Amino acid sequence: xxxxIKKIASLGLVSVLVLSAAGCGQSNGQSKNKSQNxxxxxxxxxxxxxxxxxxxxxxxxxxxxxxxxxxSNFESLESEFERFxxxxxxxxxxxTYLDDYSNTIDQALxxxxxxxxxxxxxxxxxxxxxxxxxxxxxxxxxxxxEIDLDCIRSSFRWDMGEGKILTLPVFATSYGMLVNMxxxxxxxxxxxxxxxxxKDTCDKLKAAGYDSPVMGSNTSTTPGIGYSFAYPMFxxxxxxxxxxxxDLNNLEPPAGEALRTSLTRLKEFVDNxxxxxxxxxxxxxxxxxxxxxxxFEGDVPMMLCSGDVVSGTKKRExxxxxxxxxxxxxxxxxxxxGDEGGYYxxxxxxxxxxxxxxxxxxxxxxxxxxxxxxxxxxxxAQEKRLITPTKDYSLDEVYAxxxxxxxxxxxxxxxxxxxDTAVKQFRAAAYGVINGEMTVDEAxxxxxxxxxx
Numbered sequence: 534x535x536x537x538i539k540k541i542a543s544l545g546l547v548s549v550l551v552l553s554a555a556g557c558g559q560s561n562g563q564s565k566n567k568s569q570n571x572x573x574x575x576x577x578x579x580x581x582x583x584x585x586x587x588x589x590x591x592x593x594x595x596x597x598x599x600x601x602x603x604x605s606n607f608e609s610l611e612s613e614f615e616r617f618x619x620x621x622x623x624x625x626x627x628x629t630y631l632d633d634y635s636n637t638i639d640q641a642l643x644x645x646x647x648x649x650x651x652x653x654x655x656x657x658x659x660x661x662x663x664x665x666x667x668x669x670x671x672x673x674x675x676x677x678x679e680i681d682l683d684c685i686r687s688s689f690r691w692d693m694g695e696g697k698i699l700t701l702p703v704f705a706t707s708y709g710m711l712v713n714m715x716x717x718x719x720x721x722x723x724x725x726x727x728x729x730x731x732k733d734t735c736d737k738l739k740a741a742g743y744d745s746p747v748m749g750s751n752t753s754t755t756p757g758i759g760y761s762f763a764y765p766m767f768x769x770x771x772x773x774x775x776x777x778x779x780d781l782n783n784l785e786p787p788a789g790e791a792l793r794t795s796l797t798r799l800k801e802f803v804d805n806x807x808x809x810x811x812x813x814x815x816x817x818x819x820x821x822x823x824x825x826x827x828x829f830e831g832d833v834p835m836m837l838c839s840g841d842v843v844s845g846t847k848k849r850e851x852x853x854x855x856x857x858x859x860x861x862x863x864x865x866x867x868x869x870x871g872d873e874g875g876y877y878x879x880x881x882x883x884x885x886x887x888x889x890x891x892x893x894x895x896x897x898x899x900x901x902x903x904x905x906x907x908x909x910x911x912x913x914a915q916e917k918r919l920i921t922p923t924k925d926y927s928l929d930e931v932y933a934x935x936x937x938x939x940x941x942x943x944x945x946x947x948x949x950x951x952x953d954t955a956v957k958q959f960r961a962a963a964y965g966v967i968n969g970e971m972t973v974d975e976a977x978x979x980x981x982x983x984x985x986x
Contacts, residue, residue, distance in 0.1 A: 588620045596624040596896035602652040603634045609916035649891040671887035674698035684907040688945035700884040702922035706840035707878045708761045709868045715861035716834045731869045735807040745809035749837030750820035759963025761837040762868045765876035767795040768944045782952045789980025796973045829853035844918040866934045877943045957985040
C-alpha cells in the first residue's frame with residue numbers, strides 16, 4: 534500500500550499533521566557527524582525495537598489519537614507514529630501544533646474535541662493557570678498500565694506525591710559548548726575538563742592562530758555566552774544552599790550575593806582572553822541559526838550554546854557550504870567553568886501527559902507504553918538531536934561526554950526551583966558583566982533591580 538503523509542495547515546491558531554495507517558515512511562538526511570555513522574543502521578535498530586514491544590491488543594484494533602504540542606515541526610514524533618503503525622495499522626494519530634501554547638492549551642483541553650496527549654513543561658507545575666493540565670492527567674505509574682518508567686533517568690521520574698507520576702519525559706537539554714574535534718586533533722590537544730585546563734588550552738589555541746578559542750552569541754538569552762557558561766555554576770551554588778532560593782525568587786537584593794562566584798568566574802573567563810566578545814558580537818547575529826552556521830565555518834574550536842541549539846545542527850549541515858566542503862566531527866561538552874570540572878544541567882525540555890478523560894484512553898496509554906522504551910525515546914532524541922531522558926546516551930555520540938557525568942557536579946531539573954524573574958536577573962547580570970556594563974560587585978548589589986529589557 535502506498536503510504537502518504539497528509540499535511541493540513543490552517544491560518545492563525547494551529548497547523549495540523551495527520552499520519553494514518555496510510556501514512557508514509559520517514560526520510561532522513563545523512564549527517565556527516567560520526568554519530569550518524571556508528572554501529573548499526575537506524576533501520577536495523579528500529580527493527581530490533583519493534584521486536585521488543587509486545588502489543589496488548591489485536592492488530593485489528595481501530596483507534597484515533599490526537600496529540601498537541603509546541604513544536605511546529607515534530608518529525609521525530611512522526612517517526613514514532615510510523616513505528617507504532619507497524620503494530621496497530623488500523624488507526625490514525627494526529628499531531629497539532631498550537632500557536633501561543635501556554636495560552637491555548639487550557640482552551641484546547643476544555644474544548645469539544647480535547648487532545649488525548651498534550652505537552653507540558655516543568656515551569657507549568659505549581660502555576661495555578663496550568664493546574665488543569667496536571668489535574669486532568671492520567672497516572673502513568675499505575676501498575677495496570679505496564680508503562681516502563683524505569684527506563685527514564687531517576688531524576689526525571691517526576692513523582693507528584695504518593696508515587697504518582699503524571700508525565701513522560703520526551704526530551705532533555707543542557708548548556709555547554711559544541712567542540713570541533715578535528716581542531717583539537719590537529720593541534721594535539723585534549724578537550725579541557727577544568728577551568729585551569731580551559732585557560733591553558735585557550736592560550737595554546739591563540740598561539741596557534743585562533744583569535745577567539747571560544748565563541749558564542751552575545752545575548753542575554755539562555756543560549757547566550759553568559760548563561761551557557763556561568764548559569765550551571767550558579768545553579769550548583771543554589772543546589773548546595775537552597776536557603777537562598779526564596780529570597781532569589783522574591784528578588785531580595787541581599788540574595789544577589791549568590792551570583793558572585795559564578796559571575797566572578799565568568800569575568801575571569803573573558804579577561805583571560807578565552808573569548809573575544811567583540812568578535813562574537815560582530816560575527817554572530819542571533820542565538821540559534823547564526824551560532825550553528827558560524828560554528829560550521831570550521832575555525833571555531835569551542836562554541837557556547839544550549840542543547841536546543843545543538844538540535845538544529847543536523848538540518849543545517851547541508852546548508853553550510855563550508856561544512857559541506859570540509860565536514861568535521863563535533864561533540865557537545867559541559868563548559869569547564871569549575872576548578873574540579875564543569876556542571877551538568879540535566880534539564881527536561883518537553884514532557885507528555887495523557888488526558889485521563891480521553892475517549893481513546895486504552896490505545897492512548899498503549900502508545901505511551903510503546904514510547905516509554907529506552908531505545909524508542911533514544912531514537913526520538915537522536916532524530917531531534919536533543920538529549921535522551923533515558924539512562925542510555927549511546928545512540929547519539931554527540932552527547933557521549935554526558936554519560937556517567939559525576940553526580941556531585943550534576944544539577945537535575947528538580948534540584949532547584951528558580952522562577953523566571955530570578956533567571957532573567959541572572960541573565961541580565963551576566964550580559965552586563967561580560968560587556969563591561971557593570972562590575973561583579975554592581976551586579977551583586979543591584980540584584981532584583983537590574984533591567985531585563
